[in-house]
Amino acid sequence: MRQVISGNEAASLAVKLARVQVISAYPITPQTTIAEKLSEICGSGELAARFVRVESEHSAMSTLIGAASTGVRTFTATSAQGLALMHEPLFWASGARLPIVMVDVNRAMAAPWTIWCDQTDSVAQRDTGWLQFYCWSNQEIIDTVICAFKIAEKLLVPCMVCYDGFFISHTYEPVEIPEQKDVDEFLPPRNAEYKLDTENPHTFSGGTLPNYFMEFRYKLQRAFERAPEVIARVYGEYVQCFDRTYDSVESYAADDADAVLVASGSAASTVWHTVKALRDQGRKVGLLRIRQLRPFPAAELAAKIHPPQRIGVLDRNLSPGTGGVFTQEVRAALHRDGHTGRIHEFIAGLGGRDITMNNIIDIYDRLEQKTANASAINWVGLNP
Amino acid sequence: MTELTFFGRGGQGAVVASEILGEAYFRDGYFVQSFPSFGVERRGAPVTAFLRIDKEFIYLRSMIYQADWGLVLAADIMQAPTFRPAVKDGARVVVNSSSPPVALPGLQVAYLDATAIAFKHKLGSQAAPLVNTALLGAFARVNGAPGLDSVLAAVEQKVPHNTTQNLEAVRDAYDSVKNLE
Numbered sequence: 001m002r003q004v005i006s007g008n009e010a011a012s013l014a015v016k017l018a019r020v021q022v023i024s025a026y027p028i029t030p031q032t033t034i035a036e037k038l039s040e041i042c043g044s045g046e047l048a049a050r051f052v053r054v055e056s057e058h059s060a061m062s063t064l065i066g067a068a069s070t071g072v073r074t075f076t077a078t079s080a081q082g083l084a085l086m087h088e089p090l091f092w093a094s095g096a097r098l099p100i101v102m103v104d105v106n107r108a109m110a111a112p113w114t115i116w117c118d119q120t121d122s123v124a125q126r127d128t129g130w131l132q133f134y135c136w137s138n139q140e141i142i143d144t145v146i147c148a149f150k151i152a153e154k155l156l157v158p159c160m161v162c163y164d165g166f167f168i169s170h171t172y173e174p175v176e177i178p179e180q181k182d183v184d185e186f187l188p189p190r191n192a193e194y195k196l197d198t199e200n201p202h203t204f205s206g207g208t209l210p211n212y213f214m215e216f217r218y219k220l221q222r223a224f225e226r227a228p229e230v231i232a233r234v235y236g237e238y239v240q241c242f243d244r245t246y247d248s249v250e251s252y253a254a255d256d257a258d259a260v261l262v263a264s265g266s267a268a269s270t271v272w273h274t275v276k277a278l279r280d281q282g283r284k285v286g287l288l289r290i291r292q293l294r295p296f297p298a299a300e301l302a303a304k305i306h307p308p309q310r311i312g313v314l315d316r317n318l319s320p321g322t323g324g325v326f327t328q329e330v331r332a333a334l335h336r337d338g339h340t341g342r343i344h345e346f347i348a349g350l351g352g353r354d355i356t357m358n359n360i361i362d363i364y365d366r367l368e369q370k371t372a373n374a375s376a377i378n379w380v381g382l383n384p
Numbered sequence: 385m386t387e388l389t390f391f392g393r394g395g396q397g398a399v400v401a402s403e404i405l406g407e408a409y410f411r412d413g414y415f416v417q418s419f420p421s422f423g424v425e426r427r428g429a430p431v432t433a434f435l436r437i438d439k440e441f442i443y444l445r446s447m448i449y450q451a452d453w454g455l456v457l458a459a460d461i462m463q464a465p466t467f468r469p470a471v472k473d474g475a476r477v478v479v480n481s482s483s484p485p486v487a488l489p490g491l492q493v494a495y496l497d498a499t500a501i502a503f504k505h506k507l508g509s510q511a512a513p514l515v516n517t518a519l520l521g522a523f524a525r526v527n528g529a530p531g532l533d534s535v536l537a538a539v540e541q542k543v544p545h546n547t548t549q550n551l552e553a554v555r556d557a558y559d560s561v562k563n564l565e
Contacts, residue, residue: 004403170420171418173416354446356449
């Protein structure tokens with residue numbers, strides 16, 4: 001069934017379809033309508049889940065750590081300062097190998113105070129041991145949240161599904177909504193091999209001496225190394241059931257392009273639109289859309305870049321003193337692959353500043369005319 | 385692709401109007417994309433909402449800076465210096481106005497008294513009438529699309545309170561909208 005719904009409604013519907021059993025969330029703009037919707041459908045009995053109200057995001061994540069340890073399927077959603085407040089239990093969730101799924105509706109980090117979009121909140125959590133997906137449409141949100149549960153439960157790694165505040169979360173567009181019976185078939189109830197059980201008591205994640213701790217980290221890293229294969233397999237099953245699928249790196253007109261822009265989130269969608277318009281004018285430009293930050297799809301990206309293409313990366317986030325986080329990842333991935341070309345870094349759209357078609361055309365102009373700076377940040381749309 | 389901008393004040397229902405019209409076009413087989421202008425909303429403050437319509441999926445996700453259509457929920461907004469640059473030359477405008485509005489160069493304007501229609505059907509309060517659904521009926525008439533039936537069905541789906549009165553408001557506006565000579 002196709003319906004016109006918002007990004008946050010898509011996320012909430014996916015949670016309902018996944019038959020999540022425990023939800024704990026604290027409202028924060030622009031995530032709030034997810035917490036509202038889920039509380040409503042738990043209250044009405046439409047979803048047979050326990051909704052645990054808490055006084056902070058730290059408590060929301062801690063609640064889910066407890067709940068997930070008993071073997072149930074769990075979900076939360078947050079944004080910006082709320083995600084930052086979860087920083088400490090995020091490590092616990094991954095270290096304890098709990099397949100919690102969370103939506104982060106991307107919002108810039110204050111100060112100064114802001115409610116608008118950029119990705120600095122979630123990219124700042126890249127080292128916490130969570131898988132991270134970035135969506136560019138409401139359809140992709142509903143599909144990805146459903147798949148996230150299956151991927152997380154197969155790998156025993158928590159998973160964050162991120163999408164841009166307002167530009168996606170509050171935008172209404174047509175979405176194909178999967179049937180419950182099909183989702184039930186695709187995503188059976190969680191079957192936890194290890195869980196808290198009063199009949200068979202165990203302690204999990206207790207004090208660990210140096211003779212074992214490193215092996216826990218090694219195993220977590222191995223799970224991330226297995227992730228690309230597991231993610232591909234889950235999406236492979238998804239396409240069988242629902243006729244839609246996604247790649248970790250998606251190419252649009254990039255194969256024969258002279259100038260390629262790497263982008264993610266809603267900005268990538270506007271890049272797609274711009275590439276189509278510029279191709280109609282005969283310009284050889286292309287887009288590579290990155291869907292994952294963790295694990296970073298290094299090999300998949302390298303395979304889709306063909307020297308001597310001129311490469312730009314569009315980052316809607318900033319690690320002060322370094323630059324855009326996706327740029328750093330792209331540079332590392334391509335260097336590992338033996339690529340020696342320059343990677344041009346473009347920072348745009350911080351704190352909800354609009355990323356327009358003209359901004360993107362300007363980026364392609366600079367890549368094609370070789371006027372982009374290869375050794376410093378190229379700021380896009382900065383006030384003089 | 386057609387781009388529409390809704391100009392209103394907080395509380396008039398501009399954002400919901402963009403969602404309802406999107407739903408109506410969707411029912412007529414279009415791809416749609418509606419979104420608010422991401423402000424911190426406050427009763428009485430200027431609010432804009434956007435709607436894109438196309439035969440294909442809409443990838444463009446920036447705001448609308450020069451719309452093909454302006455749907456204006458309060459007539460005084462048309463006099464603000466920010467209004468004219470926000471619609472294209474030759475753009476069409478539907479405005480809620482009890483009397484013929486002052487013409488602006490380069491625009492084709494239609495008007496209706498949506499406030500009177502809202503009062504008649506007791507939509508909103510005396511101080512803050514809800515004029516959004518009437519404006520959609522007027523738009524459907526002057527544009528010839530989406531179909532009146534689709535607008536009515538979309539209102540029925542998206543407006544849970546005073547649904548019958550809102551459907552009447554759409555019909556009244558459809559019948560009473562006039563082109564500015």
